[in-house]
Amino acid sequence: MLELTLSKYLIKRIYSILLTIGAIIGVASLIIILSLFYNYYLSSEKVFMGIHPHIEIHKNMTAQDSLKLIARIQNNIDEIVNIQPALYVKMRAEVSEVSRTKAFCIQQDDTMRCHSLTDGAGDLHTRYGFHIKKKQVTEILLKGICLDNGKAVMDFQKLINGGTNLNRIEQYEDTNHNPLPPGFYLEQGLFNALSGFFLIHFKGLETRKKQYWLNGSLDMGTKKGQYPLMIMSLASAQYATNNKDLINTIEIRVKQPYKANYVSQKIRVLLNDNSFQVENWIEKEKASFTFLTIIKWMIFAIIFSISIVAAISIFSTLYLTVLENRKKIAILKALGMKNASIYIIFLLKTLTIGLTGTTFGCLLGYSGSHGFIYLFKESLEKLGIENPQPHLSIEDICIVAALTIGLFLLTAIIPARNAVKIEPIEGLNQ
Amino acid sequence: MEQPIINVTNLNRTYNLIEGKQLVSRQQIFDNLNFTVERGEFVAVVGPSGCGKSTLLNIIGSLDSVGNKNYVKILPSQENDREVRIPETEGEGSVFVNDQDISLLKGAKKATFINQNIGFIFQFHHLIPELTALQNIALPMQIRGQSKKNAFQKALSLLKEMDMEHHANRKPDILSGGEKQRVAIARALINSPEILLADEPTGSLHPQFKKDIIKLFIRLNQEKEITIVMVTHDVDSLYNKQKDLMITRLFSLTGSRVDSVTCLEADESSNILA
Numbered sequence: 001m002l003e004l005t006l007s008k009y010l011i012k013r014i015y016s017i018l019l020t021i022g023a024i025i026g027v028a029s030l031i032i033i034l035s036l037f038y039n040y041y042l043s044s045e046k047v048f049m050g051i052h053p054h055i056e057i058h059k060n061m062t063a064q065d066s067l068k069l070i071a072r073i074q075n076n077i078d079e080i081v082n083i084q085p086a087l088y089v090k091m092r093a094e095v096s097e098v099s100r101t102k103a104f105c106i107q108q109d110d111t112m113r114c115h116s117l118t119d120g121a122g123d124l125h126t127r128y129g130f131h132i133k134k135k136q137v138t139e140i141l142l143k144g145i146c147l148d149n150g151k152a153v154m155d156f157q158k159l160i161n162g163g164t165n166l167n168r169i170e171q172y173e174d175t176n177h178n179p180l181p182p183g184f185y186l187e188q189g190l191f192n193a194l195s196g197f198f199l200i201h202f203k204g205l206e207t208r209k210k211q212y213w214l215n216g217s218l219d220m221g222t223k224k225g226q227y228p229l230m231i232m233s234l235a236s237a238q239y240a241t242n243n244k245d246l247i248n249t250i251e252i253r254v255k256q257p258y259k260a261n262y263v264s265q266k267i268r269v270l271l272n273d274n275s276f277q278v279e280n281w282i283e284k285e286k287a288s289f290t291f292l293t294i295i296k297w298m299i300f301a302i303i304f305s306i307s308i309v310a311a312i313s314i315f316s317t318l319y320l321t322v323l324e325n326r327k328k329i330a331i332l333k334a335l336g337m338k339n340a341s342i343y344i345i346f347l348l349k350t351l352t353i354g355l356t357g358t359t360f361g362c363l364l365g366y367s368g369s370h371g372f373i374y375l376f377k378e379s380l381e382k383l384g385i386e387n388p389q390p391h392l393s394i395e396d397i398c399i400v401a402a403l404t405i406g407l408f409l410l411t412a413i414i415p416a417r418n419a420v421k422i423e424p425i426e427g428l429n430q
Numbered sequence: 431m432e433q434p435i436i437n438v439t440n441l442n443r444t445y446n447l448i449e450g451k452q453l454v455s456r457q458q459i460f461d462n463l464n465f466t467v468e469r470g471e472f473v474a475v476v477g478p479s480g481c482g483k484s485t486l487l488n489i490i491g492s493l494d495s496v497g498n499k500n501y502v503k504i505l506p507s508q509e510n511d512r513e514v515r516i517p518e519t520e521g522e523g524s525v526f527v528n529d530q531d532i533s534l535l536k537g538a539k540k541a542t543f544i545n546q547n548i549g550f551i552f553q554f555h556h557l558i559p560e561l562t563a564l565q566n567i568a569l570p571m572q573i574r575g576q577s578k579k580n581a582f583q584k585a586l587s588l589l590k591e592m593d594m595e596h597h598a599n600r601k602p603d604i605l606s607g608g609e610k611q612r613v614a615i616a617r618a619l620i621n622s623p624e625i626l627l628a629d630e631p632t633g634s635l636h637p638q639f640k641k642d643i644i645k646l647f648i649r650l651n652q653e654k655e656i657t658i659v660m661v662t663h664d665v666d667s668l669y670n671k672q673k674d675l676m677i678t679r680l681f682s683l684t685g686s687r688v689d690s691v692t693c694l695e696a697d698e699s700s701n702i703l704a
Contacts, residue, residue, distance in 0.1 A: 002572045009560035331556045334493055335570045335617070336545020338538045424493045428556060 003341050007349035011321050023357020026310045027404050030303055031365025032372055035390040037299045041292055052281040053153045053251035054260045059276050066247040076270050079263045082153050082253040087144040087234055089241045094137050094201040098130035130199055141229045144237025153251035170233040311411045318415035329419050330427020339420045346416035354408035358401045435657050436467035436490055441523035451505045472651040472658040476665055477683035483661040484629050489525055491548050491627045492540055496533040497521050545574050549618030553630040555610040557602040564598040567616045574621055588616040608639030628660040640667050648676055
């Protein structure tokens with residue numbers, strides 16, 4: 001094609017190379033930024049979605065009443081996957097950071113005596129002991145939950161003491177009838193630590209003679225004005241708070257989390273009682289979503305600025321090219337070249353640069369986003385993003401490619417029109 | 431009776447010289463100029479510098495328009511008048527080339543007409559420096575839509591005709607003035623146009639090449655029956671040793687260059703030097 005050949009000669013190679021490099025870098029950064037942001041956005045959303053039940057109904061009620069209410073909601077609303085009673089209570093707990101050691105104890109009759117308390121008689125036993133390093137009494141939010149076939153309403157996978165079997169949250173003894181600590185799940189790390197051993201002493205549970213130790217905690221970051229959330233079985237929570245028949249929350253998981261607003265509205269209409277306070281995860285995390293939206297717009301602003309700078313540089317290069325080539329364009333017109341062909345010469349050149357830049361930019365961006373995720377994996381995990389991965393679909397890449405090529409073609413229109421407008425006689429007399 | 435291949439009737443052309451929104455002067459180049467060229471003629475347009483030789487050639491070749499163009503706003507001569515728009519270049523008249531009123535040609539039709547009917551040769555060759563001699567010559571044929579292979583074949587045969595086949599892959603920068611002009615002539619001939627318009631084709635050449643180029647034009651005119659209109663200052667080279675005019679005729683444009691609206695005479699003569 002003649003226009004393609006001429007486009008190669010009319011636009012200086014150095015301009016083409018620089019524009020192509022610019023396009024590659026632009027597209028690659030676009031993809032990397034999108035990938036990182038997408039990763040952050042989706043992960044944050046997942047976290048928000050996971051740390052709350054999709055819908056909560058708050059009201060103090062008896063266990064019997066809660067079951068009636070659950071049945072009523074289940075019979076009338078299809079979108080529900082899991083609905084369970086729960087108890088939220090704010091209380092004080094003594095939390096100690098400890099190092100764990102083995103202690104030698106002797107059992108005398110029904111009493112286990114360790115260290116100084118033994119008089120030397122009885123069988124020798126080994127028990128875990130703890131050296132307390134730091135101790136604090138802290139306000140915590142205790143939450144008692146129920147499971148449905150081993151599944152909780154909230155989206156969490158692991159108990160604090162390592163188990164992946166959520167049923168352990170309701171297990172108090174091992175197979176040898178030894179007492180087990182309840183399977184705590186902590187939303188927020190104690191002492192802001194990521195790992196370590198902790199002893200937690202609940203005032204209400206003293207009568208059961210249970211001192212719970214935890215081998216780790218999950219640090220979700222500290223939310224201002226909120227307390228660490230500690231989750232255990234509903235029975236344990238009721239026992240700890242001495243409210244054996246109290247339920248104050250109905251937790252609901254829905255099929256489509258993004259329809260939580262719609263479902264909560266349906267529940268409000270169904271209950272038709274202002275004493276029930278119905279709220280969903282989207283409403284609860286409104287501030288976080290607003291923050292994410294602000295970040296999203298900032299990212300778009302950055303991307304838009306990159307695109308504008310790129311567009312201006314392409315435009316000025318092509319504009320300069322037309323000025324430099326006035327005489328050659330005039331010669332082509334004097335030889336009978338049509339305006340459309342002159343237009344095509346410039347559009348083809350920008351298309352070639354755009355396609356080359358987009359192809360290599362996409363490849364670089366794809367590998368770059370993987371590289372960045374690998375490089376910053378630890379930092380992203382500290383931010384609460386579990387197992388960060390580049391979130392790039394074929395559609396994303398196609399959109400970036402189409403936008404880039406579109407932008408290139410748009411910026412070529414005015415210089416190409418200027419080229420077409422050149423009067424042969426004026427160009428030749430230059 | 432066969433129509434003339436070029437028929438210029440009552441052609442007027444005036445340049446309005448404008449400085450700072452003020453009309454400074456008017457320079458009339460043509461005043462009812464009439465000029466005809468019969469098919470197969472070889473006509474040389476002669477005259478002093480600035481009398482409009484190249485303009486006439488450019489108008490015939492559709493590189494310049496017949497009518498008014500380049501409108502600008504100027505301040506009125508009287509205080510109360512509004513700004514008025516006037517053309518920097520005023521023109522009127524009719525120009526028929528190969529039975530086509532060229533003032534009616536626009537856009538793609540104009541481009542096609544130029545490509546298929548007219549071969550241009552300029553004083554400074556106007557070759558595209560990035561292309562080889564062969565590519566330059568093949569260009570008009572490729573613009574016409576012919577395949578690259580056909581265009582290159584024909585370009586090569588034209589180069590052979592000019593004894594320049596060994597320069598086929600050379601770029602214009604390393605060719606001499608005469609060689610460049612022969613490449614330009616080959617480029618003008620590749621679409622077998624009926625009319626060759628040459629604007630001082632020997633103007634920038636070494637004297638020894640001038641005769642060669644004129645001979646080449648005469649050969650093209652006689653053997654291929656191409657109508658040639660050539661603007662030249664170099665009238666001597668159009669005569670042979672016996673002082674006979676080697677071309678069909680001379681057409682002289684004479685007149686004043688200064689600010690005036692005086693009539694410019696078109697004087698047709700076959701022996702202007704006599």
